[in-house]
Amino acid sequence: MGKKLLSVRDSNRCIGCYSCMFACARVVHHSFSPHMSAVQVRTQGGLQGKFSVSVCRGCGEPQCEQACASGALTARSGGGVILDVDKCSGCGSCAKACPIGAIPLEEGLPIICKHCGVCAQFCPHSVLGLISCEEDLC
Amino acid sequence: MLKEQGPKVLTIDLSSERADAVRRPDLCHWLGGSGLATALLGEEIKPEKGVFSAEQPIIMTIGPMTAIYPVVTKVVAMFRSPLTGGIGESHAGMRLGMAMRFAGYDGIVIRGKATRPTYLVIDSTGVKFKPAGPLWGTDTEESGRILREQEGGRGHRSCMRIGQAGERLIRFAGVNVDTYRHFGRLGLGAVFGSKLLKAVVIKGDENQSAIANPAKFGKVYSEIYKKVTATETMEKYHGLGTAGNVLTLNQIKSLPTRNLQASEFDGAGEISGEAFAEHNLLRKLACAGCPIGCIHLALYRRSFGDASQEYEFNQIAYDHELIYALGALLGLSNRSDILSLILEVERAGLDAMATGVCLAWATEAMEKGLLSEEDLLGRLSFGDVEGYLKAIRQLVQQKHPFYQAMAFGTEVLANKYGGRDFALTLAGNEVAGYHTGYANIAGQAFGARHSHLDNAGYSFDQEKEKVTIEKLADKIIAEEIERNALSSLCICFFARKVYDFKTVVKALNALDFDWEEQALKDLGTQIFLQKRIIKARLGFDPSAIRIPRRFFQTPSFNGMLEVESLERLMVALRTKTDELMDKLEAKSRIRQNFQE
Numbered sequence: 001m002g003k004k005l006l007s008v009r010d011s012n013r014c015i016g017c018y019s020c021m022f023a024c025a026r027v028v029h030h031s032f033s034p035h036m037s038a039v040q041v042r043t044q045g046g047l048q049g050k051f052s053v054s055v056c057r058g059c060g061e062p063q064c065e066q067a068c069a070s071g072a073l074t075a076r077s078g079g080g081v082i083l084d085v086d087k088c089s090g091c092g093s094c095a096k097a098c099p100i101g102a103i104p105l106e107e108g109l110p111i112i113c114k115h116c117g118v119c120a121q122f123c124p125h126s127v128l129g130l131i132s133c134e135e136d137l138c
Numbered sequence: 139m140l141k142e143q144g145p146k147v148l149t150i151d152l153s154s155e156r157a158d159a160v161r162r163p164d165l166c167h168w169l170g171g172s173g174l175a176t177a178l179l180g181e182e183i184k185p186e187k188g189v190f191s192a193e194q195p196i197i198m199t200i201g202p203m204t205a206i207y208p209v210v211t212k213v214v215a216m217f218r219s220p221l222t223g224g225i226g227e228s229h230a231g232m233r234l235g236m237a238m239r240f241a242g243y244d245g246i247v248i249r250g251k252a253t254r255p256t257y258l259v260i261d262s263t264g265v266k267f268k269p270a271g272p273l274w275g276t277d278t279e280e281s282g283r284i285l286r287e288q289e290g291g292r293g294h295r296s297c298m299r300i301g302q303a304g305e306r307l308i309r310f311a312g313v314n315v316d317t318y319r320h321f322g323r324l325g326l327g328a329v330f331g332s333k334l335l336k337a338v339v340i341k342g343d344e345n346q347s348a349i350a351n352p353a354k355f356g357k358v359y360s361e362i363y364k365k366v367t368a369t370e371t372m373e374k375y376h377g378l379g380t381a382g383n384v385l386t387l388n389q390i391k392s393l394p395t396r397n398l399q400a401s402e403f404d405g406a407g408e409i410s411g412e413a414f415a416e417h418n419l420l421r422k423l424a425c426a427g428c429p430i431g432c433i434h435l436a437l438y439r440r441s442f443g444d445a446s447q448e449y450e451f452n453q454i455a456y457d458h459e460l461i462y463a464l465g466a467l468l469g470l471s472n473r474s475d476i477l478s479l480i481l482e483v484e485r486a487g488l489d490a491m492a493t494g495v496c497l498a499w500a501t502e503a504m505e506k507g508l509l510s511e512e513d514l515l516g517r518l519s520f521g522d523v524e525g526y527l528k529a530i531r532q533l534v535q536q537k538h539p540f541y542q543a544m545a546f547g548t549e550v551l552a553n554k555y556g557g558r559d560f561a562l563t564l565a566g567n568e569v570a571g572y573h574t575g576y577a578n579i580a581g582q583a584f585g586a587r588h589s590h591l592d593n594a595g596y597s598f599d600q601e602k603e604k605v606t607i608e609k610l611a612d613k614i615i616a617e618e619i620e621r622n623a624l625s626s627l628c629i630c631f632f633a634r635k636v637y638d639f640k641t642v643v644k645a646l647n648a649l650d651f652d653w654e655e656q657a658l659k660d661l662g663t664q665i666f667l668q669k670r671i672i673k674a675r676l677g678f679d680p681s682a683i684r685i686p687r688r689f690f691q692t693p694s695f696n697g698m699l700e701v702e703s704l705e706r707l708m709v710a711l712r713t714k715t716d717e718l719m720d721k722l723e724a725k726s727r728i729r730q731n732f733q734e
Contacts, residue, residue, distance in 0.1 A: 015431035017424035018236070019208070019363070026359065030352040032206050033240055034294065034426075035345035042293040046286050047232075047317045047423060048453055106345045124367050124429040 003078030004130040005058045006115045013125040014051035016041060020119035020128055027118045035106055038113035039128070053127065056080050056102050056113035064110075067097030076115070078133035083112040145174055145199075145244035150258065150265055152333050153192060153250030157265035159243065169653075170201030172227070173626035173661055174245050175216040176668050179225070182247060185675045189220040190307065190332035192251035198238070199245040201628040204427075205236040205342075207645055208363050209633035211425035213238060213315075214625060219324040219587075220309040220332075221492070221547050222566035224678050225669055226324040227587040231425035232316035233342075235628060237296035240342030250333070257299075257337040259289060262344045270336035277301045277485035278314040281337060291341035299337035300327045301487025306536045307331050308545040310492035310568070314484070318423060318433050318455040322489045323589060324567065350650060358648040365636050367429050375432040375632045376422065380458040381411030383571075384466070387458075390600070390695040392574045394462060396469045396520045397498035397560055398688050401573045405471020409461050418473055420453055425630070432632060438477040454480050462571025463494025468501065469520030479526055486534040493533075495568035496548045497526055503557045513540045513555075559687040564588055565678075573689070574599035575696030576607075580707045581614050583683045586669040591631060593618035599696055607703065611710035615666075615718075622669075623662035667722050670715060680712055 024037035039055040058079030065073045065081050072087035073094060090108035095101075104111045117130040144163030151157070168177045175197045182195035196217050203210040211231040219226030238246070242262045255270040273281050278301040285297050296316055303311035304327030311327030312320045321327075330336070349355050366372055374382060387393040388406035395403040407413065418436035425433075435453045442448050454477050464470070464479040483490050501518040503509045511517055515538060518525045532541045543551055548568055552561035562569045564583040570590035572578050581595020582588050590596060593614045605613070621631065629637045637645075639655040646653045685708075690699050 015422050015424040016426070017429045017431060018426045019429045022205075022427060026349065026352070026356060030349045031345070032347040032349060033342075033345045034205075034236070035240070035343075036347075040293060046282060122363065122429070124431070 003076075003133040004115060004117060005079045005133055006055060006113060006117060006120065007129055007131045008053045008055065008057070009127060009129045011051055011053045011127055014041060014053060014127045015125060016043070016047070016051055017124065019122040019124060020053075023118045023122040028114060028116065029111070035104070036111065037119075038104065038111045039119045040104055054100070054102050055119075055128075056098075056115070057100065058113075058115060063097040063099055064094035064103060067093040069093065073112070078115075080115050081112060082114075083110065085109070145170060146242060147178065147245040147247060148243045148260070148265070149247045149249075151250040152248065152252040152256065152267075152335060155267045159264070162245075167661070168665075169626040169661060170204070170244055171199050171212070171214045171626040171628040172216075172622055173665050174201075175199040175214045175227070176665050176672070178245060178247060179216045180668065180672055182249065183218055183672065183676070185677070189218050189223060189309075190329070192333065193249060194218045194329065196248040196326065196329055196333075196335075197245065198234075199628075200235050200238045201244075201626060202649060202651060203645055204628045205239040206649070207359060207427075208366050209428045209430065209630050209636065210628055211235050211428050211630050212625065212628040214628065215313075215321045215326055217324075217326055217329050218676070220307070220328045221325040222588065224565070224673055224676050225587055226326060226329070227589075228312070228321040228323045228326055229591075229625065229628075230313075230315040230319045230321045231428070231630065232296065232319040233294075233426045234296040234298065234315050234319075234340065236426040237294065237340040237342040240294065240344040240347065241340050242344050248333070248335070248338075252334040255334050255336050257285070257339065258335070259339045259341070261291070261341040270334075273299075273336045274305060275302065278487050279317070279485055282314070282317055285337055285339055289339050289341070291339075291343060294343065295339060295341045297337065297339050299487075300330045300335075301485060302534050303486040303488045304328055304331040305336075306534070306545070308488065308533065308536070309547055310489040310496075311487050312489045314487055318435070319425070320489075323491070324587060325489075327487050327489075351648065355648045358645055362636065362641065362645065363429065365641075366633065371635050372430050372632065376430050378411035378415055379422075379432055379434040379456075381414055381434065381456060381461055383411070383458040384461050385410040385412065387572060387574075388466075390574075391693050392572055392596075392599075392695045393466050394562070394569075394571055394573050395466045397467060397502045398562060398573060398692050399502070401692050401694060403466045403469075403471070405469075406466065408471045409465045409473055409476060411458070411461075414456060414461075414473060418456075418477070428630065430632065436473075436477055438474065438481060440474070440478065452477075452481055454484065456480065459571055460490045463491045463568075464526075467494050467498045467571070468526060470523060470526075471521070472523070475523035478523060479530065482527060482530045486530070488530070488534070489568075491570060492547060492568040493530065495562045496533075496544055496551065497529060499548050499552060499557060499561050500529070500544070502560050503552075503555060506557065508556045509540075515540075558684070561686055562688065563686070565683050570596075572596035572599075573692065573694045575694050576699060576704050576707050577610055577614060579685065579689055579699070579704060580611075580711060583685065583708065584614065584680070584711045585618060586666070586673065591621070593621065599694075607706050607710055611707060611714055614711060615714055619659065619662035619666050621662075622665040623658045626661060626665060663718065663722070667715075667719055670719065680715075683708070
């Protein structure tokens with residue numbers, strides 16, 4: 001089985017339940033707080049607007065990796081990056097470098113998506129999903 | 139977290155612009171939500187002072203599972219109701235629970251009165267008092283827009299605000315929560331207005347919230363999540379939503395129509411949940427932390443201006459209660475007409491049910507010659523939306539004597555102008571949309587806040603198996619006690635079948651709260667009785683409740699209702715409550731003796 005990559009399939013179907021954020025926080029970061037999630041669902045123009053889903057899209061040549069001076073981020077085969085927390089200086093350059101602003105910083109540390117797909121498992125409307133890297137994007 | 143040192147309660151004094159957060163370990167046994175709010179209300183309420191006295195409190199609470207488990211999304215607000223003078227309690231969802239949880243407060247108490255229009259910004263660092271001069275006079279949509287622009291915290295905040303109805307102290311004004319949910323009932327909006335409090339923005343900015351036992355918690359969370367999403371239990375709320383009730387109730391002669399002159403509506407098919415879904419439903423939304431998504435938004439497009447091809451669009455949340463109160467009850471069978479009334483009520487920040495009941499009473503009073511066109515500055519007749527739109531605008535403007543009286547609610551109007559027999563209120567609160575039978579009427583008359591949600595009497599009326607009056611009274615009381623326990627945890631009542639007490643105990647245990655099923659039942663009883671004690675302090679006499687004759691003149695699901703049977707049910711409810719109270723007092727006497 002090849003590597004998987006998280007994909008935002010259709011944010012028009014999002015109902016704003018935040019189950020994805022709570023899942024990432026709970027399972028990956030062992031926190032109750034939805035701030036501790038690599039996925040951040042936001043509204044545009046309040047709840048009358050559509051939802052936007054901010055998360056790592058797993059680009060092939062990650063700008064965040066290139067911006068990291070301490071070598072904490074390395075490119076992940078199949079897309080995205082892997083974080084070595086011990087090497088991270090907390091400078092925030094990665095978050096600034098991400099062209100779509102998809103790296104949240106909490107307490108100076110970046111929250112890097114692992115493309116594990118736990119958020120997708122808890123999405124009741126399949127807004128998020130995992131795709132195989134053999135497919136389209138990779 | 140609530141467990142460690144007791145609930146954290148933020149007290150805000152609008153008069154002195156001071157705020158203070160303290161742990162209340164002494165209140166641990168009230169858990170949170172309704173329990174904690176009832177305890178705080180007992181401490182703070184001033185029975186001898188008027189409903190708009192600066193000293194009256196506004197209390198908001200969450201529970202230990204809020205924004206932690208699925209569908210635990212409600213915030214409980216308690217206050218002295220300007221509409222009834224009694225206990226005001228209203229529940230709302232959207233993002234408020236999550237915002238309070240991650241701002242770090244289990245309870246918020248607001249008292250005093252601001253010296254100028256003010257809005258509050260609350261986060262984990264404390265409270266900011268901000269001038270709301272330019273916001274005063276704006277409707278709930280505009281104020282929401284401005285506050286979102288001004289305040290940060292996107293995606294993790296909640297924004298409560300009142301419309302002109304609250305500012306002008308209309309006693310059934312509600313508080314808008316994040317555009318699509320409300321503290322709708324019993325007049326919290328007017329209490330905000332009386333304190334010159336326009337809005338409260340809460341930012342859930344806290345990221346330090348480590349899970350003590352991730353494996354144990356994750357397992358219980360997943361079990362509950364699966365139960366919520368994978369089973370049929372919740373589908374009705376996501377599918378058609380509560381609007382699915384319209385047709386069902388109509389079929390069983392339980393849909394109050396034209397001020398309950400009838401219980402069947404020939405236009406029901408046009409205004410059913412099915413029709414709204416097919417023609418108007420735009421999308422669905424969920425409260426933060428709830429995968430169901432029961433909030434149904436209709437697209438309402440309307441033209442404006444004299445020129446053609448000019449349109450504005452609105453997204454309007456609809457539910458059974460709104461379709462009942464601003465539809466069938468007013469004889470309206472056109473969905474766009476209903477949406478136009480909901481929009482008017484939403485923008486001004488009124489309670490939809492109270493507004494609908496008020497207007498329905500006024501229409502019949504006009505039919506019967508108790509009110510003239512001069513009184514109302516126009517005509518009201520069932521099925522005519524234009525008259526209703528004008529009346530709501532007059533009500534909000536508060537410039538004319540009749541509409542100034544209307545600001546006090548249907549009960550006061552009927553006392554002044556006559557027509558009490560067809561004024562659809564119980565203990566001063568306008569009734570909900572179910573003419574199912576005795577348990578519905580007695581349930582609302584008897585319930586602590588006189589809401590259909592106190593004990594869901596309407597659902598007992600619809601059960602196939604008929605029981606004795608005594609048994610029915612037992613069921614109503616047991617349901618109210620259970621609901622008090624659930625709302626002390628802020629679990630949305632839609633998920634009450636998912637969260638049986640066994641599941642609740644498991645969920646609490648995974649957070650290291652030691653609770654047992656019996657303790658939850660006892661807590662429910664304790665809250666139930668404590669609310670009765672507070673109501674008595676506020677001068678409420680349960681034997682003096684007037685039951686409008688109209689309920690006995692229109693057939694219900696259970697046929698024509700009889701005064702005597704209802705009276706017997708009311709007596710049974712009172713007697714059984716007194717017995718529970720005696721038991722509680724005996725228990726506390728024993729405890730006292732033991733301690734001495």
